[in-house]
Every structure is written in structure tokens, then in C-alpha cells.
Amino acid sequence: MNTKFKTYWEDFKVGNRESIGSVVVDRDEVIEFATRYDPQPFHVDEEAAKQSIYGGLIASGWHTCSMLMRLMCDAYMLESASLGSPGLENVRWLRPVRPGDTLTAYRTIEETRLSGSRPDRGIVKTLWEVENQKGELVLTMSGVNFFLKRQAG
């Protein structure tokens, strides 16, 4: 039986929606991330953002996804037997994310199954939902991850 990690495939149970934590969106980080990876005016230029359809600076959608990833890591991924992810479905940036917003992420396990080809691992499908401080959904997506099994073989 594997004991190196806290969380293995067997620990994911289909069901309840639970919080994995919160993050406050930092203005400087919004600009820094977007300057590097997504320098559209409404992500990097306060004045241009005011004139845009968004009415002010908003975070790059990739930055919001990356903040969610960090919450996942801190909540359980770093202490898990994670083997990475093959992909995502239904990524939806539903509302603008603005500096100063508090984002809270929720995890719902949608499906768990054994790998068909590798007996040492299983697959977990998860619905991710991120809300702002008003309780409005700003990001949803479904992700797939591979995890080693605690009971190998």
C-alpha cells in the first residue's frame, strides 16, 4: 500500500461541492501577468481599460485559471499522488475579474474511474467553479487528472 502521499485516487468521492480556498486579486499582479502573457489594453492599461467595454482593468482569463490552479495545489494537489492532467472541457470566463476581488474556488468531483491501460492509476473528473465576493460565478471548467492508486495492482 502506498503511503508517501496524503491523497490517492481512492480518496476522491463523487459528490459534494466544497470550497478549496480563496485568493484576493492583486492589481500589480494582474498587470504583471498580462504584461508578460496577455498584454491586451484592458489587462495592462488602466486608462484604456476604463474606455473599454469592461470599464476598468480586468485580469487575463489565463491569470484567473492560474490563480485557481494555485488554490488547487495548496488545498490538496501538492500532497497528492497527482500525475498531471490531459486536459479540460467547458472553460467559461463568465464575468470580469477585477483587482481587489476575492475569489473563492469550489470543487465537485464529477466522476472517478480506473485507468483502462494502467492498473496503478485512476482518473478523476472535477467541476471547478470560482465565485467573486458577491457570490457571482466568474469561471467554471471541468478538468481531468490522473492519480496513483493507494492500493497498487
Added chain:
Amino acid sequence: MNTKFKTYWEDFKVGNRESIGSVVVDRDEVIEFATRYDPQPFHVDEEAAKQSIYGGLIASGWHTCSMLMRLMCDAYMLESASLGSPGLENVRWLRPVRPGDTLTAYRTIEETRLSGSRPDRGIVKTLWEVENQKGELVLTMSGVNFFLKRQAG
């Protein structure tokens, strides 16, 4: 007729796959990005990565997506009447991305249509494919973007 930007909705034509540019994956940046947003061992720790199923350091999938976003920006997005994106489908991290890899991104316009509710804009659906220097696909996804029309109304 709008003339502020180089590219409006009318300029996207369904069809050909074309390159939007290349980027070399920088080792320090792989570690820096992942330390902030995705600190799993195989993204941040050279020794742990060697012991993992990946056999060495690999970029966070979010970092690869962000590098693709920057290529989009430089190729045309920054000079376009882009209004942002509501989301993505079918994100697939197909192969590991490693420091030193040269990634080349390809764009195929899959669909263009007018907005049903807003006569000043249209919708563009795009298939994104990212290959490494061996011609292997490492990332594919379909994205949706809104763009203003050149001919308003």
C-alpha cells in the same frame, strides 16, 4: 466604417491553418511561473522531476497556454478590435513541454458568425495547435472570441 484597428471581425476567414509564430521555452521562466501558480514537483524541482513519470522538468499546462496567448497577442490580437473571450473547449495537453523546446503555434479559423444580440460585433471560433520542434502536437484547444465589426450596424 471603423478604422482604429487593423483587424475586425470581417477579416477572419474560415479555412487555412497558418502559423502565428514561435517561442523558445525558458527554463527559469518554467520554474518561476510554476513556483507562483502550479508548484507541483515536476514543474519546479529538477531532481524530483527526474524521478517523476516525466523524467525531467516540464512546463505547467497553464504556462504553455499563457505562452500561446502571448503569440496570439503579438500575431494579431493587439492590433485587433478584440472584445475578449467567453471560453474554451477541448483543451488537450498532449505531450510534455520541456525547457529548451521551441513551440510553434498554428491558427485555423473554424467558424465566424454575427452576434445574435449585438449588431456591432461578431464571434470567431478558432482551433489552436501548438507543436514542438519535432513537429509533435503538445497542446490543442478551441477558443471563442468576440470582435467588433468594421462595418458597424
